[in-house]
Amino acid sequence: xxxxxxxxxxxxxxxxxxxxxxxxxxxxxxxxxxxxxxxxxxxxxxxxxxxxxxxxxxxxxxxxxxxxxxxxxxxxxxxxxxxxxxxxxxxxxxxxxxxxxxxxxxxxxxxxxxxxxxxxxxxxxxxxxxxxxxxxxxxxxxx
Numbered sequence: 001x002x003x004x005x006x007x008x009x010x011x012x013x014x015x016x017x018x019x020x021x022x023x024x025x026x027x028x029x030x031x032x033x034x035x036x037x038x039x040x041x042x043x044x045x046x047x048x049x050x051x052x053x054x055x056x057x058x059x060x061x062x063x064x065x066x067x068x069x070x071x072x073x074x075x076x077x078x079x080x081x082x083x084x085x086x087x088x089x090x091x092x093x094x095x096x097x098x099x100x101x102x103x104x105x106x107x108x109x110x111x112x113x114x115x116x117x118x119x120x121x122x123x124x125x126x127x128x129x130x131x132x133x134x135x136x137x138x139x140x141x142x143x
């Protein structure tokens with residue numbers, strides 16, 4: 001199948017890039033000094049009791065070294081800390097700090113505003129159909 005500017009693959013990839021670029025720009029405008037990918041990593045950390053680097057890499061579908069770079073940057077900013085595992089001293093749990101929790105709240109406010117703006121002129125029915133299609137695409141890709 002040929003990829004053109006109106007093909008599904010092109011439109012989907014460009015939409016994802018545009019959304020990430022939009023959030024990165026708005027984070028910068030609002031003096032939030034993290035990337036959308038780091039925001040996603042912090043969101044994952046808030047939704048799990050325990051997180052280690054390899055688990056995060058699997059969830060984000062990135063290699064461990066890329067995740068380690070993000071964690072290093074977030075740790076330097078004071079948004080996460082590494083905590084030794086009580087049983088296996090080689091394991092380090094990544095834990096979000098109070099400062100990290102504050103920045104995630106600010107990011108969520110920004111993302112919610114952007115989502116509202118981006119969802120203009122999209123009906124609930126259209127959104128539900130789109131979600132179902134995304135779920136099917138993901139399921140098919142994972143077969």
